[in-house]
Amino acid sequence: QAQLVESGGGLVQAGGSLRLSCTASGRTFGTYVMGWFRQGPGKEREFVAGISRYGGSAVYADSAKDRFTISRDNAKNAVYLEMNSLKPEDTAVYYCAAGRDSYVPQSEPKYDYWGQGTQVTVSS
Numbered sequence: 673q674a675q676l677v678e679s680g681g682g683l684v685q686a687g688g689s690l691r692l693s694c695t696a697s698g699r700t701f702g703t704y705v706m707g708w709f710r711q712g713p714g715k716e717r718e719f720v721a722g723i724s725r726y727g728g729s730a731v732y733a734d735s736a737k738d739r740f741t742i743s744r745d746n747a748k749n750a751v752y753l754e755m756n757s758l759k760p761e762d763t764a765v766y767y768c769a770a771g772r773d774s775y776v777p778q779s780e781p782k783y784d785y786w787g788q789g790t791q792v793t794v795s796s
Contacts (some may be wrong), residue, residue, distance in 0.1 A: 674698050674711040674770045674785040681766060681790030684758055688794070692753040694768030694787055702726065705771045707783055708742060708753045709791075710764035717767070722776035731776045735761075742776060765789040770782045 680692040692708070707722035721742040722731045730742050741754040751768055769783035777783070 674701070674704060676768050676770060676785055676787035678766065678787045678790040679772045683746075683793045683795065684733070686794055686796050687759045689754070689756045690758065690792060692758075692766055692768075692775070692790060693781055694753075696749045696751075696770065697729075698749070701770075702733050703744040703772070705773055705776050706742075706744055706751040707778075707785075709767045709769060709780065710762075711767070711789075712761070712764040713719045713726065717780060719778040719780075720766070723751065724740050724747075724776055727786065729776060731778065733778075752758065758792075760794045760796045763792060764792050765791050 673679050678694045708720040709717050710720050711717040722742050723742045727744050741759045744751040767789045768787045770785040771783040774796040
């Protein structure tokens with residue numbers, strides 16, 4: 673069972689950058705597909721980005737393409753989300769999640785473990 677802890681959120685001005693981190697407990701991190709989701713005020717949680725077990729492939733939501741980069745370091749049991757050119761509409765609680773699929777899913781039910789989330793607020 674994986675326990676996930678996010679960090680790196682905060683308040684940033686529009687156009688700025690943040691790097692989110694998610695660390696996992698356990699020795700099986702490399703067996704999980706990892707994803708980042710977010711839930712904005714009054715909105716449903718949505719997929720942002722996902723990365724395969726060894727980092728060979730990544731999938732992005734349209735809203736994240738060209739601005740966000742997901743990466744992972746299996747030696748450190750960590751996955752990252754580098755966010756650039758942030759916009760006020762990126763304001764949300766960001767969650768990392770771990771799943772056991774062999775591909776990178778974009779739907780929540782495909783992920784088995786979730787962190788508690790980290791708040792990102794982008795001011796205009």
